[in-house]
Amino acid sequence: MLTRDPSHDLTLPVQSGDPRDRRIEQLEALLQTALARIAELETENASLRALLQQNSTNSSKPPSSDPPGISRRPPSPPSGRKPGGQPGHKGHKRAMVPTSEVDEVIPVKPSDCNRCGGHTVSRRGGPEPERLQQTEIPPIEPRVTEYQLHWGYCADCGCWTCASLPEGVPNSAFGVRLTALASLFSGRYRLTKRLVQDILSNVLGVEISLGSVPKLEQKISAALAVPVEEARGFVRGESIVHQDETGWREALRKAWLWVAVAGAVTVFVISRSRGAVVCKEMLGAAFAGILVTDRWPAYSWVDSFLRQLCWSHLERDFQGFVDRADAGSHIGRALLRQSRKMFRLWHRVRDGTLQRRTFERRMESIEKQVGQLLRQAAACSAPKTAGMAAEILKLEPALWTFVRVEGVEPTNNIAERQIRPAVQWRNGSFGTHSPDGSRFVERILTVVATLRQQRRNVLEYLTAAYDAHLRGTTAPSLLPQLQAVKAVA
Numbered sequence: 231m232l233t234r235d236p237s238h239d240l241t242l243p244v245q246s247g248d249p250r251d252r253r254i255e256q257l258e259a260l261l262q263t264a265l266a267r268i269a270e271l272e273t274e275n276a277s278l279r280a281l282l283q284q285n286s287t288n289s290s291k292p293p294s295s296d297p298p299g300i301s302r303r304p305p306s307p308p309s310g311r312k313p314g315g316q317p318g319h320k321g322h323k324r325a326m327v328p329t330s331e332v333d334e335v336i337p338v339k340p341s342d343c344n345r346c347g348g349h350t351v352s353r354r355g356g357p358e359p360e361r362l363q364q365t366e367i368p369p370i371e372p373r374v375t376e377y378q379l380h381w382g383y384c385a386d387c388g389c390w391t392c393a394s395l396p397e398g399v400p401n402s403a404f405g406v407r408l409t410a411l412a413s414l415f416s417g418r419y420r421l422t423k424r425l426v427q428d429i430l431s432n433v434l435g436v437e438i439s440l441g442s443v444p445k446l447e448q449k450i451s452a453a454l455a456v457p458v459e460e461a462r463g464f465v466r467g468e469s470i471v472h473q474d475e476t477g478w479r480e481a482l483r484k485a486w487l488w489v490a491v492a493g494a495v496t497v498f499v500i501s502r503s504r505g506a507v508v509c510k511e512m513l514g515a516a517f518a519g520i521l522v523t524d525r526w527p528a529y530s531w532v533d534s535f536l537r538q539l540c541w542s543h544l545e546r547d548f549q550g551f552v553d554r555a556d557a558g559s560h561i562g563r564a565l566l567r568q569s570r571k572m573f574r575l576w577h578r579v580r581d582g583t584l585q586r587r588t589f590e591r592r593m594e595s596i597e598k599q600v601g602q603l604l605r606q607a608a609a610c611s612a613p614k615t616a617g618m619a620a621e622i623l624k625l626e627p628a629l630w631t632f633v634r635v636e637g638v639e640p641t642n643n644i645a646e647r648q649i650r651p652a653v654q655w656r657n658g659s660f661g662t663h664s665p666d667g668s669r670f671v672e673r674i675l676t677v678v679a680t681l682r683q684q685r686r687n688v689l690e691y692l693t694a695a696y697d698a699h700l701r702g703t704t705a706p707s708l709l710p711q712l713q714a715v716k717a718v719a
Contacts, residue, residue: 276556277614326363372436375405398701404446406700408436410692412443413450417674418688420655444667450692451670453699458673461495461680461708466514468492470638472522473512473529474645475504476653479661480668487656487671488512489649489679494710496648496679500668506531520631522642525621537628540642544629545569547622551607551615558615561607568600576632576640586636593633601626648679680708 315321329335337359340350379393395401400409408430415426423443430436465471471492478487478500488499490512501508506528513521513532522538523529529537548569551562575592578584604626607619622629632638652675662668677695681688695705 276554326361329361332363370434372408372434398697400449400696400700402449404436404438404442406697407689407693408434409446409449410689410696412438412446413670413674414689414692416443416447417671418678420651420658422659447670447674448666450696451666451673453692453696453705454673454677455669457695457705457708458497458676461676462497462512464495464709465490465492465497465512466517468495469519470522471513471517471519472639472642472645473509474523474642474649475508475526475528476649476656478656478668480665481663482661485661485668487649487652489645489652491645491648494680494683495708496676496683498652498672498675498679500662500672504528520635520638522639522645524642525625534625534628535631537625538631538638538640539622539625539628541569541572541629541640542643544622547618550618551612554612554615556612556615557610558607558612558619561603561610561615561619565600565603565607568596568603572596572640590633593630597630597633600629651675651679677708684710 339352342348343350377395377399379395381390381392383390398406400406402409404412411434412426412430415421415429416423421429423440426443427438427440430438471490473488473490475486475488478485480500480502483502485500485502486504486508488501488508490497490499497512499508499512504526509528510517510531513519517532518536520536520538521529521532522540524540524543545566548562548565551558551565553559553562572593575584575589575596579586579589604619604623608616608623610616610619632640652671655671655675662671677691678688681691691706698705
């Protein structure tokens, strides 16, 4: 139901016998009120239009929220080449296994001549046989082992004693490798509990109740606690860390999934907070490295000279300047031109076609131009553009850390790539139902992401970690240096 605001009532009071000049004053006052109201509505309209125009190209909204028809990048012109590998492209073929290592060799000899139909005879000195190696999976049959724990009678005290399970055997209906595999299905392949139950039954022939799946996950979670904590300590001591966060759900309440990537190690944390306290916990309050992030305020406790802002996010901000179609649009276009010039130079440095010193020298003019454009934007009459430009200028040193410090990337794409599988898992599972479930997600994501960076087998690691946990020994390390030392030893 519409209501009427008395402050916006434009009806003139009727006063009989008013002089003409009094009437003119009333009309002027009425006009000023109307003009102020029109300006207010235009501002509100512009703000609403800006919200409608927001998408993944000009804001932090995810691409999945884009309406149909949004083009995230201009289409490339047709090259005129046929699909597939081009002439001169080095092909990738499956490597043949040495004949001595195959499980079975089946000779197949011709009986009739392909040319005349005559009978063929095998003779020495002929061409080498053509080889086809075919990989097949044998029918999967679970191996069931029964442990019979016998009782023994003590002749000294008259008591009966039951034997204990052998070392390394879990007191469970499911063995070490099967337990690790069930957690791998969840954490690596993002299957729901029901799908894990289904694949164990239909593919492996293992009947398991739905409630047993999270119980197996908790066993693996306990085995991963120590190596994951070691990985977190490693991240705190690194010189360059990429960090990001995304929404999560825990027990149907809002939570956040954080990621930190340092070298070949990635760690995850789920928290109810999106504040600086989580960032400090992951990096350590005495963190003295360089942090690569977006402009989220939780990272502002790190000095701007020790930060690098993500230029992919900045480009979306600049595109927002353009799309608002106001006084800041031309500045946004100019900033995008400078950004693209910077990326062209950066790609050449990364590819080794431009020397670092030449890159630093050419970046001087780009840094100057971007600074001047941001100051123009901060002083322009478009309030949202001016406010965002002012916020970016507060972190101006963090725009150029990648120029000053070799090894720093100008984007936070590393962290965003690592967090993407977790987002896909969240979209299918809707988060976790308890803190214990969150701890499992943190740890299994840390293990999967880290081992993928190091090209190590996840199932073998999970099996070894769970076996070590059962035996009370040290689990394999997630740190690349320790793995290299053990390999040499």
